[in-house]
Amino acid sequence: MNNKLQQFLMDAFKPYGDFPARKDVEQELLANLTERYNDLKREGKSDDEAYQMTTDSFGDVSELMAEVQHAPQKRAEQEPSLPKTLKEAFKLAKQSHSKFSSTELKQSDLSGTNLAEADFSFTSLAGSNFDGSELAGARFRASELRGASFKGANLTSASFAGSDMQDASFDNANLTNTHFRASTLKGVSFKDAVLDGANFSHSDLRDVAFDNLTLNGASFDGTSLKNTSFKNAVLNDVSFHHSDARHTVFDGATMDKLTYALLKGAKANLDNVTVQ
């Protein structure tokens, strides 16, 4: 009879596969069922009657599994790896529109994460990794982003205001209509980035290279451009109002007449420039 009850339990748990506590659960339940069966037999029930009554008393296996599966999941929540927690947290942030303002998140791995519209204002994210992440419309006001990596990230219409992103990397990033207002961008890398309509007004762009890039409708008003390089870049409708371009490099660049006129006014050296 023990075997028959064992089979009954095995069948009951079959749909749940090999969950971690299965052996324990089955052992414990088998002891309970066996004892009930033996009691029923002692009361004079036939084998079949006793078996029927015992299995009838078992109830709904799904009710039991709700608790069994619930427990290990809760434990897992308490000790996940840190990067995972952060990713999940930001995933939730995106869904709930919560803010991560004023948070200390240095060196976080947030690569490949959907963080569209997230608010990272006043957050310390120095050295953090946002490679390949979805950050359209994200906000970084007064954020600490020194050395952060945004390689291949989508930052369309994102805004960085008053943020420090010295030596950060935006290689291959989509920076269409991204706003970098009054931010420190010294030494930032924009290799192969898309910068259509990007706005760098009042930012520090010293030592930044925009070499070989096509800049349509970008704005560099009031920026520090010392040692900034636009070698072989294509500049269409780019504005440089109130900028000092005396020490900016434009060798090999191609630009429209309006941009050329603006740069002339900004005392830029345009000797090796092609005007279209």
Place this chain on the structure above:
Amino acid sequence: MLDHRLTSDLLRGHTDTIILKFLCDGDKYGYEVTKLVYELSDHEYELKEATMYSSLKRLEHDGHITSYWGDETQGGRRKYYRIAPSGREQYAVNKRNYTYAKAILEKLL
């Protein structure tokens, strides 16, 4: 007899409290609890194995009870449950809540 399903739903809501109470008197294993419920209810109420087991797991997970294996060999091993201090507290709280609800229901029903 009264509508069985309804009666048992009402009772089932108190499974945790019933188990905590029984464990206050000493360690017990699953079937022992089931038998006590059946006997003390004058054979009116029988706790389903699945209901009791999920209750035990929930209480254990919440830290209200702890468990250990007995040393039986034949017919599967019994798992015994022991009440933890927080379990005693929980029982007291549940009992108070029940007494309060009962007093109100008796005025209303």
